[in-house]
Amino acid sequence: MSRGEPAPVRTSAAEIARFFRRYGWSFERLEGDTFRTGFRGKNAAFVALVRVTRHWVVFTVNPLLKAPDAGFGAATLRALAVANQHANLAKLGIDDDGDAFINVELPAEGFAFSHFVAALGALAHFADTLVVPLLQAQIVDDRRL
Amino acid sequence: MGPAADDIAGYFDNFGWNYVRQEATVYRTAFTGETGRYDVWLKVTDAWVFFCINPYVRKPTGQPHGPGTLQAVLRANHEVNLAKFAVDDDGDVSLSVELPAEGFRYSHFCDALTALAHYADGWRRRIDAAIASDRAEIV
Numbered sequence: 001m002s003r004g005e006p007a008p009v010r011t012s013a014a015e016i017a018r019f020f021r022r023y024g025w026s027f028e029r030l031e032g033d034t035f036r037t038g039f040r041g042k043n044a045a046f047v048a049l050v051r052v053t054r055h056w057v058v059f060t061v062n063p064l065l066k067a068p069d070a071g072f073g074a075a076t077l078r079a080l081a082v083a084n085q086h087a088n089l090a091k092l093g094i095d096d097d098g099d100a101f102i103n104v105e106l107p108a109e110g111f112a113f114s115h116f117v118a119a120l121g122a123l124a125h126f127a128d129t130l131v132v133p134l135l136q137a138q139i140v141d142d143r144r145l
Numbered sequence: 146m147g148p149a150a151d152d153i154a155g156y157f158d159n160f161g162w163n164y165v166r167q168e169a170t171v172y173r174t175a176f177t178g179e180t181g182r183y184d185v186w187l188k189v190t191d192a193w194v195f196f197c198i199n200p201y202v203r204k205p206t207g208q209p210h211g212p213g214t215l216q217a218v219l220r221a222n223h224e225v226n227l228a229k230f231a232v233d234d235d236g237d238v239s240l241s242v243e244l245p246a247e248g249f250r251y252s253h254f255c256d257a258l259t260a261l262a263h264y265a266d267g268w269r270r271r272i273d274a275a276i277a278s279d280r281a282e283i284v
Contacts, residue, residue, distance in 0.1 A: 056226060077215035084222070084231030088193065089243055091229040093222025100219075105227055107256055110248045118245050 011111035013052050019116040041128025048123060057111050059119045061127045062101035064092070065134050071098050073141025076134060083130050089122040092130070100134065102127050150189045156254040174258075178266030185261060194249050196257045197241040198265055202272055204236035211279025214238075214272065221268050227260045230268075238272065240265055 013033045020027040020035065027037040027050075035050040051058045065076075072080070072094070080092050080100055092102050104119040150170040157164040157174065164174040164187075172187040188195045204210055210218075210232060218230040218238055228242050242257040 071216075074212045074215070077212050077219065078209070078232070080219055081210075081215045081230075081232040082234075084229055085233045085239065089245075091222050092219070093229075094216065094219040095223050101223070106244070107227070107253055109252055110250055112248050114247050115245055 009110065010054070010108045011052060011057060015111075016050060016052055016057070016116070019113050022113060023117065023120065025120070039124050041124060041131075043128050044131050046124070046127050048120075048127075052108060055108055056105050057108050057115075057119070058103055058105050059123045060101060060103040061123060062095060062103070063097075063099035064102045064127055064131065065100040065138070067094075067098035067100070068138070068142075072100070072138070073144060075137040075140040075144075076100075079134055079137040083126075083134075087122070087126045087130070089118060090126045092126075102130070153187060153189060153194075153254070156251050159251060160255060160258060162258070176262050178262065178269075180266050180269035183262075183265050185258070189246065192246055194244050194246050194253070194257070195241065196243075196261055197239060198261060199233060199239035199241070200235075200237035201230070201240040201265065202238040202269070202276070204238075205276065205280065209236045210238065210276065211282065213279045213282070214275045217272050217275035221264075221272070225260070225264050225268075227256060228264050240268075 016035060017029065020037065025037050027035045030036050033052045036047065037050065038045065038047045046061045049060050083092050090102055090104050092100060095101050102123065104123050106115050106119055153172055154166065157172065162174050164172050167173050170189045173184060174187070175182060175184045183198050186197050215232070218232070221230050228240055231239050231241065233239050240261060242260055244253050244257060
């Protein structure tokens, strides 16, 4: 810790539940440290999970895009990789099943309501904004087959 | 409230890394790992504190990164915490950490630099191997 800074406080699952209520979003507590919520954007509806660990608070939409049997083609892979450059705070990737996800990870230490708002805002905005170009890229890949 | 750009200089001093203040809100530092030397840029804005290695891996001459490399980068994003790999507008791979400026503290600075250094070195060989594999498929 840097000199002069107050002692850091880690957020907890109970605090995340309070943040959800304050934010006005309904949620379901799945396990001790995992919450499920949902939102509808202009383009699609999404289910999001929020998980609190000792070190991180992770907000995830997974799958954002289900992988075809043969896996994503070049156009979709490129669209995902390039989207990371423009998605502030959010990260897109491919999980162990080959599906595309989007998440926001922030340190649990010092996690405040403003961070909760920024994380859910970024997740909702980029999930809804990016799902259309990603689907379009998938169509391009389908045509190449 | 976010950190003043001046606070970052003190964080670097505490962390023990040399740095150059390029502009009022932009710092540059570097580290040498097992896989090479990496320049790290740090920028403070009203909303964000942004750490970035760019280029992390340059695009191959005359062609974009291939699907094997893009797969490797995107799968890496599932495994790394805090950091993310991306492909920028020039087609180069970057590695970055973004954190909200509000509430930013020294522990976050340490987390960000540690993550960048750890993942830059830890993933380089796998990404280089994917680039070589893409190149072999083209040939």
